[in-house]
Amino acid sequence: MKKIYVLSDSTGETAERVVRAALSQFGGSDVRIVRLAKVTNQQELHQAITVVTSDQGLLVYTLVDADLAHAAQTIAEEAGLMAFDLLSPLLNSLSVFLGSVAQATPGLLHQIDTDYFRRMEAVNFTVKHDDGQETRNLHRADLVLVGVSRSSKTPLSMYLANKGYKVANVPLVKGIDPPDELDRLDPAKVVGLMISPKRLVEIRTSRLINMGQSMKNRYADHEQVEDEIAFCRQYFRRHPGWLIIDVTSKSVEESASEILRRLTGQTIA
Incomplete structure (x- = not known):
């Protein structure tokens, strides 16, 4: 041969x-x-x-x-x-x-291939763990984002995933107990997202209009939103080790940069 x-x-x-x-x-x-x-x-x-x-x-x-x-x-x-x-x-x-x-x-090509597959793995993980899915696997995430509906959890998760981070996000809904897995996580990798009630009402109202739904929906009611934000603040106070950032006036890129800078010391190019 x-x-x-x-x-x-x-x-x-x-x-x-x-x-x-x-x-x-x-x-x-x-x-x-x-x-x-x-x-x-x-x-x-x-x-x-x-x-x-x-x-x-x-x-x-x-x-x-x-x-x-x-x-x-x-x-x-x-x-x-x-x-x-x-x-x-x-x-x-x-x-x-x-x-x-x-x-x-x-080895530069091998390095590029490795980085590519790492990002793809992160994206796949993030998609599967969006909006409170598969909470039993939260411990496998690099970052876990927590916040009320329409507080930029999903777009922020996907942006970070494309940078190679496995991200899960969990919605906070008043009247529904958050998953117990959150309490067992390393606090250093959990990020709470805060947003002003006024801005959240604007975002949810726009969402309802785009979906052709009634403006009488409680989803965008100011009082309802105030209650949700109050519940969110109260829950975050129970976890003093979490990083809390206000996304009210920030773009997804700005929020992602702040998260990585404060948690890992890294910045996004």
């Missing part, structure tokens, strides 16, 4: 996919692909190519360090190996086209 060795300064996943795509044009060729990953210096390079030489395999490599890539080609030629640099020609062309020099940092 012939072997193709994929040598990389990172995981080698991308290079292997390219090789497999090319092999698909050769039908059922009996070829084994072997990855030689995390090769980042001359000593590791010599050791890796020694392995390839022992099998007289084909060497395909992706090394972002130009000196290391040149050394790979030189060592392979001296060993009589067939070798193909999968990355350097493209990096050189891009450098000329873009008028800038490549970072030469191994």
Whole structure:
């Protein structure tokens, strides 16, 4: 069986996919692909190519360090190996086209993929734990937002999720006991959202109009809203360890930045 060795300064996943795509044009060729990953210096390079030489395999490599890539080609030629640099020609062309020099940092694509999947996982979690769903899993959230209806819980949750945070949100409804799970959470990851009654009435009134519902609905009644806000304040006072922020005059982005700054010391770019 012939072997193709994929040598990389990172995981080698991308290079292997390219090789497999090319092999698909050769039908059922009996070829084994072997990855030689995390090769980042001359000593590791010599050791890796020694392995390839022992099998007289084909060497395909992706090394972002130009000196290391040149050394790979030189060592392979001296060993009589067939070798193909999968990355350097493209990096050189891009450098000329873009008028800038490549970072030469191994693993950036893998890092980008990891960040992407982390955000997607956070979004999926947040969707499943919106508006008081699956409260038994609140302990798995990075952040839990608590507040009355229409206090920006959902848009704020989704915004934070797209930054990679798993967020759950729980509505507070007067006359209905909040879930017991809230009392068992680490206070450091719970955020109470406050909003002025006047602003909340405006938001709920607009909501009713958009839904074509009667303006006599208690949902937007000022007295009802005042009662809900009073209940919310009272409940928050029972949890002095929670972060409480007023979202009345803040955009979603501003609220998110305040939450992360005060809880984690981070800011949103």
